[in-house]
Amino acid sequence: MAKIRDIDLGDFPLLLAPMEDVSDPPFRALCKKNGADLMYTEFISSEGLIRDAVKSVKKLDIFEYERPVGIQIFGYDIESMKRATEITEQTNPDIIDINYGCPVKKVACKGAGAGILQDIPKMVRMTEEIVKTTKLPVTVKTRLGWDDNSKHIVEVAERLQDVGIEAISIHGRTRKQMYKGEADWSLIAEVKNNSRMHIPVFGNGDIDSPEKAVEYKNKFGVDGIMIGRASIGYPWIFNEIKHYQKTGQHLPKPTIKERVAVTREHLEMSIKWKGETLGIAEMKRHYTNYFKGIPHFKDYRTKLVTSFNLEEIRAILEEVEVKFSGVETLV
Known part of the structure; x- marks a missing residue:
């Protein structure tokens, strides 16, 4: 049973990944209707929220029918992230999520998103300050590391848990990989199997079929799966995975x-x-x-x-x- 504080997500939850220009309220509504258990908003710039930028503020829109829902924020400045957390909390989401995974150059090269993976002490400090700033549960979405020489996710996940996060979603690639190559779930499994970890660990990357979802669940032992690109134009994937997991049978493809x-x-x-x-x-x-x-x-x-x-x-x-x-x- 996966729980984020008192939010019960069921036995093996399927999460909708936060995707820029995709995970907006209309798309989230369709994914919810088709079996997603927890959804996150598109990532929102902390600087944009503080400046009251229209595009950033609009992304705070959440609706009762989509709960539980997390609002995801990103930024490079700790004070700005704390202020953005306060602004976000006022809109009453169920969860505040920190984006430490976005690989896009304009984000990562400023030290936000996956960029912070080059400065783990700052990543831990920022997380701790955000946890202290809000009464809401805080979760993190991140990657294995910046590049092949810095895949420290097992230690990083433990340190983030120690400063108070209540779940972690891990994309099985480094920032350098972007979305290329195969996602490495073996390190996600190492995080899950670390005896000191007690928060839910969700895996992300390459899940594009019911078979793969069930195979990875059994092989890597994660608490749930976060689905991104495979849901774009195909919100049916959530119910298809659930049905296959329960029965071993495929639902008919949408007509x-x-x-x-x-x-x-x-x-x-x-x-x-x-x-x-x-x-x-x-x-x-x-x-x-x-x-x-x-x-x-x-x-x-x-x-x-x-x-x-x-x-x-x-x-x-x-x-x-x-x-x-x-x-x-x-x-």
Whole structure:
């Protein structure tokens, strides 16, 4: 049973990873509906929160139906991170999560995200100060290390636990790897098997099928799995994993009708949350994923990503539903 303080996540929770420009409220709502047990917001800049930047503040939006939900913050300055924690706490999330894993150059090279993996003492100090600043449980998302010569995650996880974090999610790559190569879960297992660790340890990286999720659960013994890229355009993955874990059977793949219905729902929620112009623009990255593996779909994909007219997009989706009804997807 995985618990973060008094938040009961069940026997083997599936977490939605925080993903920039993806894990917004509309997407989280769909993942929740399809079996995600705990979700995190897109990462939010501590400096942006302090300056009251519109984009950063907007990311604090959370809704009752998505609980439990964690808000993830990042930054390089300890005082700024403490202030951002106070601002975040006022929006009443269930958890505050610290991003120590983002590998993107503009974040990491400023010493935030995965950049702090080059300064473990500062990472520990920052974490301790954040824990002291809030009454909420604090969790951490991080990587194995900065590069192959600094994979100190077993020691780092223990030190972070000692200053008060209540769960850790570990992406099985270094910052240098970015998202390339295979994720190394053996070190995540070492963290979990460290006899001094008593907080939940969640694994992240490369889980893209029910089989792999169950294999990694059994092989590496983690308390739960965090899923990122495999959920983009495919929120069904959470329930598919749960069903396979319980029965050893696969759920049927979503039909074209179901894919169109979820795309429509995502689009309408996106517009409701962001307004029509931005809502339509930001859906474009999702269309390719929702209709991935459908043969001869290229023309429709082009129409969807080039249209800025809501009625036209609705009409295209209707046409897709009729034209591709009964077509098996390739993935």
